[in-house]
Amino acid sequence: MAEKKVYEKTLGVMPDVISGFCPGCMHGTVHKLVGEVVQELGMLDKLVRVEGVGCCGLGQQFVSHDVIIAAHGRACAVATGVKRCSPESLVYTYQGDGDLASIGLDETVSAANRGENFTVIFINNGIYGMTGGQMAPTTLIGMKATTAPFGRKVEEHGYPMHVCELLSQLKTPQFLVRTAVDTPQNVIKTRKYIKQAFQNQIDGKGFSLVEVVTSCPTNWGYTAKEALTFLREKMFEEFPLGVYRDKDKEEA
Amino acid sequence: MAERVFMKGCEAIAEAGVRAGCRFFAGYPITPQNEIPEYFARRMPEVGGVFVQGESEVASVNMLYGAAATGTPAMSSSSSCGISLYSEGVSYCASARLPVVYVNVQRGGPGIGAIQPAQQDYLQATKASGNGGFRMIVLAPATVQECVDMVYEAFELAQRDNNPVLVLTDGVIGTMMEPVVLPPMKTDEDIKAMKAKFADKACTGHEPCKQHFCFPGSVGTGQEIANKEAEKMYATWDKDVRVEKYLTDDAEIIFAAYGISARISRAVVKQLRAEGIKAGMIRPITVSPFPYEAFSSLDFNQVKGILDVEMSIPAQMRWDIDHAVQGRCPINECRRSGGQLLTNDQVLEGARQLIKEVL
Ligand SMILES: Cc1ncc(C[n+]2csc(CCOP(=O)(O)OP(=O)(O)O)c2C)c(N)n1
Numbered sequence: 001m002a003e004k005k006v007y008e009k010t011l012g013v014m015p016d017v018i019s020g021f022c023p024g025c026m027h028g029t030v031h032k033l034v035g036e037v038v039q040e041l042g043m044l045d046k047l048v049r050v051e052g053v054g055c056c057g058l059g060q061q062f063v064s065h066d067v068i069i070a071a072h073g074r075a076c077a078v079a080t081g082v083k084r085c086s087p088e089s090l091v092y093t094y095q096g097d098g099d100l101a102s103i104g105l106d107e108t109v110s111a112a113n114r115g116e117n118f119t120v121i122f123i124n125n126g127i128y129g130m131t132g133g134q135m136a137p138t139t140l141i142g143m144k145a146t147t148a149p150f151g152r153k154v155e156e157h158g159y160p161m162h163v164c165e166l167l168s169q170l171k172t173p174q175f176l177v178r179t180a181v182d183t184p185q186n187v188i189k190t191r192k193y194i195k196q197a198f199q200n201q202i203d204g205k206g207f208s209l210v211e212v213v214t215s216c217p218t219n220w221g222y223t224a225k226e227a228l229t230f231l232r233e234k235m236f237e238e239f240p241l242g243v244y245r246d247k248d249k250e251e252a
Numbered sequence: 253m254a255e256r257v258f259m260k261g262c263e264a265i266a267e268a269g270v271r272a273g274c275r276f277f278a279g280y281p282i283t284p285q286n287e288i289p290e291y292f293a294r295r296m297p298e299v300g301g302v303f304v305q306g307e308s309e310v311a312s313v314n315m316l317y318g319a320a321a322t323g324t325p326a327m328s329s330s331s332s333c334g335i336s337l338y339s340e341g342v343s344y345c346a347s348a349r350l351p352v353v354y355v356n357v358q359r360g361g362p363g364i365g366a367i368q369p370a371q372q373d374y375l376q377a378t379k380a381s382g383n384g385g386f387r388m389i390v391l392a393p394a395t396v397q398e399c400v401d402m403v404y405e406a407f408e409l410a411q412r413d414n415n416p417v418l419v420l421t422d423g424v425i426g427t428m429m430e431p432v433v434l435p436p437m438k439t440d441e442d443i444k445a446m447k448a449k450f451a452d453k454a455c456t457g458h459e460p461c462k463q464h465f466c467f468p469g470s471v472g473t474g475q476e477i478a479n480k481e482a483e484k485m486y487a488t489w490d491k492d493v494r495v496e497k498y499l500t501d502d503a504e505i506i507f508a509a510y511g512i513s514a515r516i517s518r519a520v521v522k523q524l525r526a527e528g529i530k531a532g533m534i535r536p537i538t539v540s541p542f543p544y545e546a547f548s549s550l551d552f553n554q555v556k557g558i559l560d561v562e563m564s565i566p567a568q569m570r571w572d573i574d575h576a577v578q579g580r581c582p583i584n585e586c587r588r589s590g591g592q593l594l595t596n597d598q599v600l601e602g603a604r605q606l607i608k609e610v611l
Contacts, residue, residue, distance in 0.1 A: 011460040046457035050318065060465075066455040068321045068466040071344050074314035077306065081318025081326070084302045085276050086456045089322070107314070110307035 010035030012044055013063055020058040024224025026214035027123060029181045030190070031059055034092070034121065037195040038065075041202065043090045050079040050118075052095030052104070055129040059094065073104025076111035076120065083118045090201060092119040097138040098128045101163050105137075108163075115172040115206035119197045122163060122209055124178075125216040126235060133219035137161040140238055144221075164211055164244040174200050175208035176245040182215075182231055186241075193243075205247070213239050254433045261396045261426040262287035262329075264434075265355055265419070266295065268403035269327050273438040273446055274353070275301035276319035276326035278312040280334060283367040284423035285357035288329040309334045313341025313354075320350035321466040323450035325407055325443065329355035331423070332373055333364050335381075342416050343382025347468035347478070351410035351450070353403065355419045357426035360591035368591025369423030371511060374568035377420045378540040385479075387486045390418045390540035392510040396430035398537075404435045409492070411446060413485050414453075420539060422563070424512045424593065495543035496535040499525065503532030504554060505607060508547070508573050508583075509561040510536045513594060517561045520599045529607065539569070547576035557610035558583045559602055565589035582610055 009015065012035020021027045038047050047065040051057060053072035060067050070078040075093035083091045093100075100108050100122050108120075127145060128134040135145035135152060138160050142151045152160075164176045175197055179190040190212060197208035213235050215227035222230060243249075259267070266288045269277070277292040289305065296303040302319070306312030309330055319326040330338060335356045345352045358373050360366030377390050389409050391402040399421060406417040438446075447454070455464045470478055496514075499521060500506060507517040514535040524531040534546050547558075560570045560583055567585045577583060586602030588594045 014461060043457075045459050048455050048457055060467075064460040064463060066457055066463045066465070068318065068455045069348075069468055070317070071314060071340050071468070074310070074317075074341075077311040077314035078318035078321075080304060080311075081276065081278065081315035081320075082322055082455070084304065084315075085319045085324040085326075086322040089457045106307055107311050110311065 010039050011064060012036065012039055012047070014061070017062050019062045021055070022218045024215060024217035024227055025055070026181050026212070027055060027059060029187060030121060030123065030212055031062060033187070033191045033194050035063070037191060037198060038090065040195070041198055043198070043202070046088065046090040048082055048089045048091045050075045050082060050091065050093045052093065052099035053130070054096035054099050056094045056096055056123065057130065073099050073102070074107055075099065076104065076107040076116070079118045080111055080116050083116060090198060092121055092198070094121045095123070096129065097122070097124045097126065097136045101137045101161050109167065109170070112167050112173045112207045112209070113170050115174070117201055117204055117206050119201050120207070120209040121194070122211040123214055124163070124211055124239065125214045127216050127219045129216050129219055140234055160238055162239065164209070167209065168244045172207065173209065173245055174206040174247050177209070177243045178211040178213060178239060178241050180213050180231070180236070180241055182228060213241070256431055256433050258429055258431050259396060260287060260429045261399050261421070262357065263291045264396050264400050264432050265329070265403050265426070266291035267434060268400040269353070270295055270299055270301070271435050271437045272404045272407040273325040273443045274327045274407065275299070275443065276316070276324045277301070277328060278304040278306045278315035278319070279328050279330060280306050280309045280312050282331045282334040284359055284369065284427050285329050285331045285355070288355065309337035310340060313338045316352050316354070317341050317345050317348070317350060320345060320352045321348070321455045323447040323454035323456070325446055327353040327355070329357065331357045332359045332361050335373060335376070339382040343384050343386060344468040345416045346382065346386035346388065346482070347384065348466050349414040350416070350466070351414050352416045353406040353410050353419070354416065355403070355421065358420065358422040360589065366591030369512065369563065369593065370589055370591055371422055371513060371563040372568070372589055373420070374539065374562070374564060375571065377418055378542065381418065386482060388416050388418050388540060389489065389492060389538060390420050392420045392537060392539045393425060394511050394514045394535065396425065396428065397432045399425060400432050400434060411449065415485065420511070422512050489541040492538060493541045493543050493545070494537035495546045496537060497546060498533040498535065500532035500534060502530050502554070504530045504556045504611060505532070505603065506550065506555055506558045507531065507533040507561055507603070508558055508569065509533065510539055510569065513561045513563055516594050516596055516599050519596050520603055523600065524603060531603065536569070542572045544572070544576040547573055552580040555581055557581055557606045559586055559606050560584070561586045561594065561599055561602070563588050563594055584609070
């Protein structure tokens with residue numbers, strides 16, 4: 001019987017390196033999707049990853065393309081320098097919620113508002129993963145963190161921050177979407193969004209951000225399966241999935 | 253023929269940067285160096301370069317890091333409290349071995365301090381411009397011409413070592429006008445050659461699995477190896493030490509001063525010489541690496557005293573002079589700070605006091 005190839009690993013990740021992500025973590029899926037769509041776009045040899053500081057750092061040995069490690073929170077500033085100087089490169093930042101929405105909020109908002117022509121992949125897991133489960137700007141009310149041992153309280157910490165909603169107050173950004181990779185359907189959707197975010201860059205349309213709401217079983221203190229339930233029941237409630245800005249659609 | 257023009261320090265710094273091949277500038281407004289970003293904003297479009305007004309100094313210096321990672325000759329500038337915010341990005345550039353140039357047009361401090369000129373960032377500039385114990389070549393111009401020459405040279409040094417270079421000047425030199433001879437404009441070919449030199453490190457996209465990395469740190473034993481590599485580079489800087497010795501051969505009184513303070517000191521040395529007093533001056537031109545030898549090799553049977561002249565209270569360069577002199581002659585200080593300028597009279601008075609004590 002003739003063999004038919006149904007799956008091939010993307011060239012966007014190293015062929016023989018095992019990722020260091022925890023069981024139940026969704027970083028790996030997102031890395032795979034980035035590799036796949038950029039391969040489809042025929043741009044792997046132009047791809048430059050500007051990496052935030054956090055668990056995303058575990059991806060640096062895992063991807064097969066150029067990597068620039070930015071200081072914590074500064075990925076959007078670094079990517080500004082990279083893309084402005086090398087417009088032919090396909091540039092993306094890969095950042096967690098602490099990186100992008102706390103220490104780097106200024107860099108994120110300002111790059112979005114300038115309409116910098118790069119792609120942002122934003123992993124929102126509601127917690128500081130790398131440093132061991134401290135409270136993030138996206139931590140849910142009542143959710144425990146090592147620096148909010150009694151749970152996040154509105155009176156003390158305010159409400160979780162919504163990045164897509166916040167950025168959609170700006171006129172400049174091209175594409176802002178919140179998505180997930182918890183089901184095959186969502187993976188397919190996310191793949192489409194990531195592709196659009198890169199295509200926008202190729203077309204010179206400006207700032208595109210894909211927020212992926214993910215789980216962090218390790219720091220949430222759940223099994224991978226419990227974390228999935230929490231993700232769907234609690235995280236998606238606070239962070240509704242959907243397209244927050246798509247200038248192409250608005251103009252059509 | 254070389255071009256001779258009348259220019260303000262800050263604008264001359266910017267034009268020298270452009271001529272040295274700088275094709276990316278990011279910065280944030282702060283007095284007294286606003287003319288640098290303003291000049292780049294006008295000038296960069298003419299040469300196909302990029303100017304970005306960063307949302308902060310933190311962002312600007314990190315943009316510089318990104319630009320340099322592509323192999324693009326890049327520079328930035330700020331002043332004192334803004335330079336504090338550069339610590340992060342400069343340390344990252346040093347760690348990732350990126351060739352960037354930046355300028356500190358010093359003003360009073362600490363804190364927001366004063367917008368007027370000062371020399372209060374000496375120790376920060378020469379000893380620890382960020383975390384991790386990295387070093388940089390720090391050039392200290394005393395004229396607008398030197399600003400031009402040093403910015404031009406800073407690009408060569410940065411690219412030679414793949415390390416940041418700082419030009420340390422102040423609000424007097426940055427805002428005064430003087431005639432300058434401008435260096436030749438680097439051609440597109442020259443800039444291509446600069447980029448080619450960095451091509452084996454540049455992160456602009458490569459074939460899968462042949463990727464380039466820009467890592468400002470390392471895991472395992474990698475970081476210590478990187479530290480040792482950097483140390484080897486610092487050890488080659490003996491040849492880069494530059495110092496001006498003005499009338500020191502028979503001098504009994506030595507002024508020690510850099511930048512604007514050296515200009516004032518020079519006038520006073522001349523005045524004292526006219527009175528028959530054997531005065532001279534040692535002017536560090538590179539404040540890092542510091543010209544220790546110029547001080548340590550003095551004949552202390554002849555030299556009776558040193559007057560350290562700085563616009564900083566407490567004095568800062570004094571530490572380096574002490575380190576070289578090792579108590580072999582008295583060192584007095586003549587200082588102002590917080591944006592107050594030294595005057596000739598004040599330096600003269602400081603000199604007379606020293607003369608009274610030691611001659
Ligand atoms: C200037 C600076 N401050 C703090 C840190 C420590 N730090 C490393 S990762 C991190 C949090 C990362 O959290 P997040 O961005 O949410 O990413 P995650 O690890 O959850 O993927 C922090 C605070 C640092 N590296 N640099």
